[in-house]
Amino acid sequence: MKITYIFPPLGHGGEQVRSIPLVPPVLEYLAGLTTSLRSQWHIRLINANVEAYDAGNVDADLVGISILTHQSSWAYRVADDLRSRGVRVMLGGPHPSILPQEAGEHADTVIAGEAEGILDTLFADLEQGRLQPYYEGAFLPLDHVPYPRRDLVKGYVFHSFFTSRGCPYDCKFCATPALHGSSMRYRPIPEVINDIASFRHRMWFCTDADIWGPDVVRYTELFREMAASLKGIYWVGEGSIASVQHPQGEEMLRWARRSGLMQVWIGWESFSHDILREYGATAKMLVAREDALKKIRDNGIDPVLFMMLGSRNESLQEYERVAEMCDRLAITPHPVMVVPYPGTALYEEVKGTTAYGGSWDYYDGMHAVLPQTGGRNAEHEEALKNLWVEMFTVPRILRRLRALPFRGFPSAHIASGIVQFALRTAFREYLRNEGKK
DSSP, rough: OEEHHHHHHHSSGGGTTTTTOOOEEEEEEEEHHHHHHHTTTTEEEETTTTTTOOOGOOOOOEEEEEEEEEGGHHHHHHHHHHTTTEEEEEEEEEHHHHHHHHHHOOEEEEESSTTTTTTHHEEEEEETTTTOOOOOOOOOOTOOOOOOGGGGGOSSSBBBEEEEOOOOOOOOTTTTHHHHHOOOOEHHHHHHHHHHHHHHSSEEEEOSSSSTTTTTHHOOOOHHHHHHHHHEEEEEEEEEEEEGGGGTHHHHHHHHHTTEEEEEEEEESSSSSHHHHHOGGGGGOOOOOOHHHHHHHHHHOEEEEEEOOOOOOOOHHHHHHHHHHHHHHHHEEEEEOOEEEEEEEOHHTTTTEEEGGGGGOOOOOSOOOOOGGGHHHHHHHHHHHHHHHHHHSSSHHHHHHHOGGGGGTTTTHHHHHHHHHHHHHHHHHHHHHHHHO
């Protein structure tokens, strides 16, 4: 059997985003899972952000496409084209998991949820010619999960690993609890170590929803073991502020730095406490957030702030506030619009009232989807573009690099430079593509 896995373009309307230095984690992992189940099958991986996708060049018995919400229009068009050519198509990932009936209109089969517990059954049905239209995965323990096939893709700065799934927080904008459960599941620490050690590479990205929480003791142990067993690796991940404020937070940060952590993307969401309450995100913030940022930086780790803007009836002054505070803190922002993704409480609240007629292409973080009074969606989008232009000038990037403490030199400075210039390039690609339209 021949199987091809495709990761769709990340840009608006199916535009490629070539500047992202990370291998799409789902491609490597699906290849590893497939190899563990059918070692004799031929596997091809396509990242449509960097490859010129051509349906005529796809030679496969089954094509699997993993879909984020804003990628769905492109994925559905490709799936329809492949099926018209007689190629069977399997759709999965976050969007089909939440809306399997919609995805099923464009697929021979849909996987809802995690694939480990159901892919073997699907493959057996495929081999016997009785592929079912729908398979639902379960939240299984993470013991003995297969290693990704990192050997099938080349030329990327970062490869990925994971140590946990799930999220105990209940933020209205986040679909992680629906997709991976509201309680934490952890990989055994020795298996995490062996996974990373199995592939000779220096730069890594951890795909955990939170790289150091909520079990601070467990993560401290993980980082200690990584520091002892994995020499010469450097990595980046996403985390929360609450764990840093834990009584053991300082010790956890020290071991995180020794394990090779260069940079952490913090779910800061908003500087406004009223908006944090609106999002239901206060539980993961606690207090003294700026003090927590200082702790992270003092330990030689570069924090980047995920900022979500465009909340319902939010003042346009919030964009200016983001710029002002990030300049004051000399910290890198990653500003996006809040998106009511399917599977979230926010989606249920605003369903039927969103801008752009609910077209999934606009759920890309650059468009104001939430309903705004007085038709101000366009004003929010212009304010976000201006914020990106303002915050990612070369002088501002260099100022943030100079502000990093020497304790993190050179790894935190290298990671910060790579990420900031990649964000600058990706945004310029976005503006060029928008200009073409």
